[in-house]
Amino acid sequence: MFHIKGAITTLVLSLFLSSLSYGNELNKLTFITESYPPYNFETSGLLKGIAVDLLIAASNKAGSPVKRGQIKVYPWARGYRATLEEPNHVLFATTRTKEREPLFKWAGPIAKTKIVLLAKNDNDVKINTPEDIAKYTVGTIRDDVGEQLVKALGVPDASIKPSSNADSLVKKLNTGRVDLWAYEENVARWFIKKNGLQNSDFSTVYILKEAELFYAFSQKTSDDLINQLQKGIDEVKKTKGQISDTLYNDILSEYL
Structure with missing residues (x-):
């Protein structure tokens, strides 16, 4: 009987220590993002945005804080390929689609998103059916959801x-080198303003997809770590905020 009790005690202690080690591993993952404001972007050397702030808050709730300085900023195509091919990588903010579903593991959602076709008003572009799109040139980011759609x-x-x-x-x-731009609507308009142009000169002429943004994990990532971040996200969305009903809505109000 003593040996049985001792074995049970050892097993319980092992499981407890194992759970603690998982808590310390979340911040050992390789987190990758791109310039995709207002969700993730750099300003004055500081990485910020809805997805960045949510990651920081959720990882704190999970007991394994991720620091802004350890998040890598890559061009989208490079980050996308790395997360597809290498273990323990996390790419954000990633639109969750049917085509991408089996390629990654997921935690979120971060926020709702709308992928659209934008055109300059002067060009009088008309898109009534998907077939009409082929009449025009479409600018895309390589491997971005807009291109895939x-x-x-x-x-x-x-x-x-x-x-x-x-x-x-x-x-x-x-300048008319492309007729359309396939991209996330909020992000596209952010970049239009950043480049000193007037958003009123550009219109959404077609909605490609309404979806949600997530954190996309490489397939060879422990489900325990993904569940940890998911629990942290859920906690942020339940925690009372300082200026609104939840901490999550506090983050949204900072950028939208």
């Missing part, structure tokens, strides 16, 4: 003009 609609590769960053696409759209 227009391809899924059957838009030929010859009509798609990929780029590595949003600033270059704003310029191309403004």
Whole structure:
């Protein structure tokens, strides 16, 4: 009987220590983001945004704080490939789609998102059906959800003009080098304003998809770590805020 009790005690202690070690591992993951304001962006050397602040708050709630300085900022295509191919990587803010569902593991949601086609008003672009899109040139970010959505609609590769960053696409759209820009609506308008242009000169001419943004984990990431972050996110959304009903809504109000 003594040996049984001793074995049970050892097992319980082992499980307890194991749970503590998981708590210390969340901040050992490689977190990758891009310039995608207002969800994640750098200003005056500080990384911030809805997704960044939520990650910081949720990891604190999970007992394994992630620091802003350990989050890597990569071009989207590079971060996307790394998270597909390497273990223990987390990419955000990532639109969760049917096509991407089996490629990653997920925690969230971070926020609702709307992927659209934007056009300059002067060009008088008309999109009534998906087939109409192929009549125009479409600027995209490589491996971004906007690019994936227009391809899924059957838009030929010859009509798609990929780029590595949003600033270059704003310029191309403004100067007529592309007719349309497939991107997240809030983010696109942020970059239009950043480049000194008037948002009133550009219109959403077609909605590609309404979805939600998530943290996307590489497949070879422990489910325990993903569950930890998910519990932290859920806790942030329940915790009373300082200026609104929840801490989560406090974060949203800072940027939207």
